[in-house]
Amino acid sequence: MKKILFLLLLIYGTSCFSQKYFTRTGATDFKASVDFFEPIEAKNKSTTVLLKTSTGEIVAQLFMTAFQFKIGLMQEHFNENYMESYTYPKATFKGKLVDFNLSTIDKKSNYTLKGILTIRGISKEITTTASLKKDKKQLTFKANFSVTPKDFEIEIPAIVRKKIAKKVDISLDYVLEKKV
Amino acid sequence: MSLKKKYKIIISLLLIISSTCYVGFTFLMKAPEKIETKAVFFSSSAKDLLFNFQKNDTVWSSKIVQLKGVITAIGSKGITLENQIYCQLKEEQDVANFKLNTLVSLKGRIIGYDDVLEELKLDQCIKIIPTL
Numbered sequence: 001m002k003k004i005l006f007l008l009l010l011i012y013g014t015s016c017f018s019q020k021y022f023t024r025t026g027a028t029d030f031k032a033s034v035d036f037f038e039p040i041e042a043k044n045k046s047t048t049v050l051l052k053t054s055t056g057e058i059v060a061q062l063f064m065t066a067f068q069f070k071i072g073l074m075q076e077h078f079n080e081n082y083m084e085s086y087t088y089p090k091a092t093f094k095g096k097l098v099d100f101n102l103s104t105i106d107k108k109s110n111y112t113l114k115g116i117l118t119i120r121g122i123s124k125e126i127t128t129t130a131s132l133k134k135d136k137k138q139l140t141f142k143a144n145f146s147v148t149p150k151d152f153e154i155e156i157p158a159i160v161r162k163k164i165a166k167k168v169d170i171s172l173d174y175v176l177e178k179k180v
Numbered sequence: 181m182s183l184k185k186k187y188k189i190i191i192s193l194l195l196i197i198s199s200t201c202y203v204g205f206t207f208l209m210k211a212p213e214k215i216e217t218k219a220v221f222f223s224s225s226a227k228d229l230l231f232n233f234q235k236n237d238t239v240w241s242s243k244i245v246q247l248k249g250v251i252t253a254i255g256s257k258g259i260t261l262e263n264q265i266y267c268q269l270k271e272e273q274d275v276a277n278f279k280l281n282t283l284v285s286l287k288g289r290i291i292g293y294d295d296v297l298e299e300l301k302l303d304q305c306i307k308i309i310p311t312l
Contacts, residue, residue: 024266024297025257046268046303048296063291065242066303072212089241089292177256 018054019102019178021139023047026174028062032149037163040074042067049174051139056100058115060093060172082154088120097130105134113143119152130172139176146170215270215289215304218244225249226261233300237293246287246308251280258305261286266294267305277307285310 026047033039047062064085069075079085095115101108113130116123130143146167149156156164222229226249233240249261258268259278267288269275278284288305 022297024255024294024301025268046291046301048294048301050296059296061294061296063241063301066291068212070211071208072210073208075212086241 018052021051021053021176022179023049023174023176028172030168030170032165032168034163034165040164042069051176053102056097058095062091063089091119093117105132109133122152124151137178141174141176143172215306220244220246226265230264240290241292243290245290248285251278251282251284254278254280265300268303270304270306273306
């Protein structure tokens with residue numbers, strides 16, 4: 001009986017032990033620039049991403065205050081006036097790469113990415129295409145999508161409205177490593 | 181003579197306007213302050229920070245800390261202190277300067293508690309070389 005239990009546990013354990021790929025230092029960029037005005041863009045190089053390769057489930061999380069701007073004042077306004085980073089410190093994405101299969105990644109590199117993006121406590125469904133590439137131990141994940149400030153109830157004062165794009169482009173570039 | 185005086189006034193006014201514009205513009209366009217010159221909010225051991233963070237996790241966002249702790253893991257862009265604090269290094273810092281299982285002093289900025297990987301996360305970390 002004990003042996004059977006042990007075997008069952010072993011089988012159960014191995015099936016549960018699915019491979020995960022992750023990073024703590026993924027790059028998430030956004031651009032909301034308008035031509036002829038000061039470029040509005042920032043980089044977050046501290047995005048945590050976890051990808052379960054057996055199911056294609058993906059979780060990404062970043063801290064708003066880790067967005068780095070070239071201009072200090074812009075960074076301050078971003079955190080204090082627009083994102084309210086001290087009230088809503090995180091942005092999260094929970095989703096899935098549709099029909100993801102790590103073993104056939106060499107043949108198929110583009111996958112539909114579907115999921116929920118949460119910023120300022122407000123959730124929005126995102127559907128885009130992600131490209132994945134396997135390179136020995138690393139898995140490179142790239143995707144782009146756009147959102148609007150309205151989606152997340154971010155109010156932009158009339159005085160700067162012309163300088164901030166209606167559509168904010170977000171690009172993701174994550175190099176994932178196998179999680180031990 | 182009066183014409184010359186007029187020119188002088190105009191030139192000096194232009195100079196004043198352009199210099200204030202320049203000063204104002206450089207002030208507005210200033211880069212964010214560097215970690216090296218920022219004042220330290222909390223300086224202690226890494227374990228002490230974890231203890232204090234668990235007691236009250238609301239005050240730590242964006243705070244500059246100086247920590248001393250044992251390196252328990254080394255990654256490509258950062259190191260882990262005491263298994264629970266991930267310190268992402270500032271870009272010009274090299275992970276090769278850190279050795280596993282040794283004591284190290286770091287200055288960095290807390291960005292928050294990462295509940296995906298269950299660790300405290302710091303960025304812009306720089307190695308502090310103790311002055312004798």
